[in-house]
Amino acid sequence: MTAYALARLRPEPVLDPEVLDYMDRVQATLDPFGGRFLVHGAPRREVLEGRWPEALVIIGFPTYARARAWYDSEPYQALLPLRTRHMAGDVLLVDGTPDGYDPAATAAALRAAYSAGTTPTGQETPVPPMPQ
Secondary structure (H helix, E strand, C coil): CCEEEEEEEEECCCCCHHHHHHHHHHHHHHHHHCCEEEEECCCCCCCCCCCCCCEEEEEEECCHHHHHHHHHCHHHHHHCHHHHCCEEEEEEEEECCCCCCCHHHHHHHHHHHHHHCECCCCCECCCCCCCC
16 A cells, blocks of 8 residues: 655745755655655645645655655665754654545444444443534
C-alpha cells in the first residue's frame, strides 16, 4: 500500500542558501526508496475552508516501510538540518488507502466498534457515545 510523507512548512520570507542546497540534494535521498514529489510548495492553491498560510509538500512512496526507511536514512538525516534550521513545520508519515477503499464500509466498522465499545481492530478503548 502506498504511503506519504506530508509536510506543512512555514518558510521565512527569504529562502536561505542552505534551503536551496537541501532542495538541490533531496531527490537523491528519495530515489533509493522510490520516493517522488507529488506536491512541492503548492504555489497555486485555493483555500476552501479555514486558513492555510503554510507551504505544502507531499512525497509518495511505494510502502510505509520505505517512507520510514527514507526518513531514517543516514543521507536524509545528514541533509535534514539544512531545512530545519530555516523552516519550522510539521511532518508526518501516513498510509494511503488500499485499492477499492470504501468510506461507507469504514463508517459501518466504526459504528459497530462504537456499539461494542472497541476499536475496529478489536482493542478495548473508552469511546464516547455516538452523536444522535
